Amino acid sequence: MLAKYVARRFLASLIVVLGVTAITLALMKTTSGSYVPGIDLNPALRPEDIARLRTQLGLDEPPQVWYATWLWNVIHGDFGRSMIDGSRVTDHIFERLPNTLELTATAIVIGVLVAVPLGVIGALRRGSKADHGLTVVSVAGFAVPQFWMGLMLILIFSVTLEQHGLPWLPSSGAFSAFQGGDLLDRVQHLILPATVLSFFYTSTWSRFIRSSMLEVLSQDYIRTARAKGMSERRVVYLHGLRNALIPLITLIGLELPGLVSGGLVVEVVFGWPGIGKLAFERALQYDYTTVMGVTFFATLLVIAGNLLADLLYGVLDPRIRYG
Amino acid sequence: MTQPLLEVSDLHTVFSTKEGMVKAVDGVSFELHAGETLGIVGESGCGKSVTALSIMRLQRPGRIVGGKVMFKGQDLTRVSEYEMREVRGKEIAMIFQDPMTSLNPVYRVGWQVGEPTRLHGGWDAKKALSSAVTMLARVGIPSAAARAKDYPHQFSGGMRQRAMIAMGLTTTPEVLIADEPTTALDVTIQAQILDLLRDVNREFGTATILITHNLGVVAGMCQRLIVMYAGKIVEAGPTTDVFANPKHPYTWSLLRSIPRLDAERHEPLKPIEGLPPNLVDLPAGCSFHPRCVFKVDRCSRDTPALLQVGDTQRSACWVTQSGTELKGA
């Protein structure tokens, strides 16, 4: 049953992947004009070289032909080579992907770990000072742009602290270029970008948990639980929380695209070598093959995340059975 | 008469709402004796559920602002929250109107039914589950051991209500409060559940407070009856006497307004005119006076108290208290 469900979901996902990559290509084609910047301007290249290169890279073909070729190659496991540096697109992606996963996973985990208790407290002490405080913080979470927050954190925790001779946090990259790369080093690099990324999710999710919890606490089965004579804590955490968390799973699933795109801003601001940053840089350079490859992988990631969320939903909520 | 098991006296519970203070329970007093089934009837919003919830101290966001609930020598309105928890689900169990929503959808039925014994008896999961299975079988769930592993949505409405009853009984409480336990169920399932409640009462000797708006249900289930209107008890007495000879105009009119299955001829019903009262804005004097066909002048000025009328009944009505019999066109 479940296998069938997964298979069906997988088929549906394929259609999504195709759609997304096709749209990406169309967008790049319409905005980029018809050449890769740099090819024309390179004084080392003669016009006939340029023409030869263009043909080689397929730049003169109509987009549908280019897409078909690209797809054909992808099906055969060949994502092509970057138009800029000539190295394999898959090498680029597999070099960057772990970094992105590290950042987003950390942000999700922090987000959930912080949001759930905050949301529960907000619900239990509705109208209290703590609740109002949380409201303000989460509104800030919505309102403050991530790049600005990122810059502020860099200013405070890297620049200012360093100026005062205090221990400071690195502002850029995933590890120090010199003698870096051990666990402590990586964690230090992770703190600032993960904070920014998780802040946004914490503020959304804590609101969500709060209202979901309030809703659950007004349900009849909570009254039943109270009538059994259990402590309020048991009522809330055993009978309330699990029900309140169920919709959060879907929400997280739905927000996964946001995690990739939100991750993009953060990756750029903190120079985090993830696929978001890669896509950003390469899109500016009209490196079609790389952008298409990254899009493909990012879409897969999102779909996998959604599927995971669905399955988790089924585990948490016995009423859902996949058919 | 022996000492009552539960004695509610002059209970007041209020809610603050946007439109003003709602006196949901306004000076309610009654006794429940061991082993008896006491009915509370009244239309929706008259305070039946809030009375029941106040006994359990689950009336939040409402506030108990007066009165006493004496149970085993202590006043439940005053004991600590901790002591109250020891009463809830152990000595007084409660089941609710809507069996569809009263069970937690994410836990297995057997686990939920066994929960009171884990909480109050300190039983381990295995022992609690096996007692839950026994109790589920006792309330008529076939293949109880297998069904205990089901989730609530796999149960029908009637089975869920049976499960709720089983859950209430695992700790063999002395009092069972059933708040409209059959209102959401089909008549044939209602008959099953009422039969079960009768049986439980007989076998375990559990005193039962049965809240309903169905006079037929009370007639077949309860030895004594309380009629509520607008937060107050307007009439109380042995069920047979109240039905045969109602001492309050509301009870009297209500009985004449419902069709009876065993009616021999088609006679037009005699409805109670007017609308049910709005608790935020109650009429002065007797709350029933705008709809009452017996009212006299003082009814709209002074509020009648619930006093003995006749040998066995109590009624809150100026007219019957003055000795007039209720008869009508």
Added chain:
Amino acid sequence: MPEAATAKHLTMAWTANDPLLTVSDLKVWFPVASGVMQRTVGHVHAVDGVDLEIRAGETLGLVGESGCGKSTLGRAAIRLLKPTGGTVHFKGEDITSIRGEHLRALRREMAMIFQDPYASLDPRQTVGDIIGEPIDVHGLAKGKERQDRIRELLRVVGMNPRFADRYPHEFSGGQRQRIGIARALAVEPTFIVCDEPISALDVSIQAQIINLLENLQSKFKLTYLFIAHDLSVVKHISNRVAVMYLGKIMEVAPGQQLYRRPRHPYTGSLLSAIPIPDPKVELQRKRLILQGDVASPVNPPSGCRFRTRCPRAASYLKGDFVLRSGRRSNRYFDKFLFETDPALLKRIGAELARLVPAETQRLAAPELGAVLLGGAVSLETGLPLVLVRKEPKGYGTAKQLEGRFHAGERVTVIEDVVTTGGDSLRSIEALRAAELDVIHLVVVLDRGEGGEENIREARIPYSPLFRIQDLPLD
């Protein structure tokens, strides 16, 4: 054109003495979709072959448990739903598949009053607009005339005409129901389907609405199909009452007759389940409590739909029922659901017969399932069958014997499914008390709930036919 001509012809042929509405073999099935592709995997047999006549000027009551198809039948009767099969005739005209202008014209003759007075009125419309809507749709009146009509309608349903400018939320349930009734009356219909018009109302208000409906009926010569759960209300208001169960009509009779002499076991059980507001009556009533729940309308039982719950199913025994091959997901029904599959029956009957000792003079079966199995064995062996009846209560106490027998007769007890063994022990006890000689027990064993240990205690040889868990799954 010729079609319209025929219709007209039929209309003329219809006289006021003929039924106003005739429903024949009406079926309304809803597809059950499942999975991401939403493939149809079955049908809800909401209405499944109903024949009914409603005479002009009468009230036909329709009762039944929730989900049995009452509303669906009511909607199909006035063509708010297109039937899956069968026909509906109104005033002699076949309206089963009329469309367009024709259907619109029909709408003027029919109206519906809904159960939920809260959900059925648009909260953003004023009362006047709600009542005026059907008037506008059919172009019945405009301007001042329209306003006058609305006012008149409000007066007719006992409301202040000034309320026309107010919104539904300003009114109580009973008042909203009056507004709903005024809306239904706006097109001056001849036929109204009242779908549980009082179920959502306070007890003290229900009588007001019942009386209003009765008064309107005599005033405007209306015909009602009155749907409700509550048989006492239906009996009060109706000339005749139809009892519905799982998509089929079980019995139709004048209310009084239905009450005095129910002809269908389901009617009897339903009547017995309705509480009577009189302790003197109620405390002496014999209760006939139905077991179990309504079967699924997706797979309604074969044969009589009621047989899965019928207290008298044994008397319908034709010998062609067999134990349902225990479906895991539906364990509740393992014991009680039987299917007509003559081939499988013959097999099980023959197997069982093999286990019955030769010296047996009579078979005894303690409960419904066993009776059905016993019937199969009887056919095979030719042995007579005694019923050992339980009280009509599942977890029952004593058992009663039914049927004629002689002391000392040797009996073999047939049990359907032994779970705890309690039933078997009780029936053996009852048989022994009646001085019968119980020599053998043939049982179907359920998985480990101690049943086998318990029947061993009875010290009677027994043969398990098979174990439930060994049955093929379906």
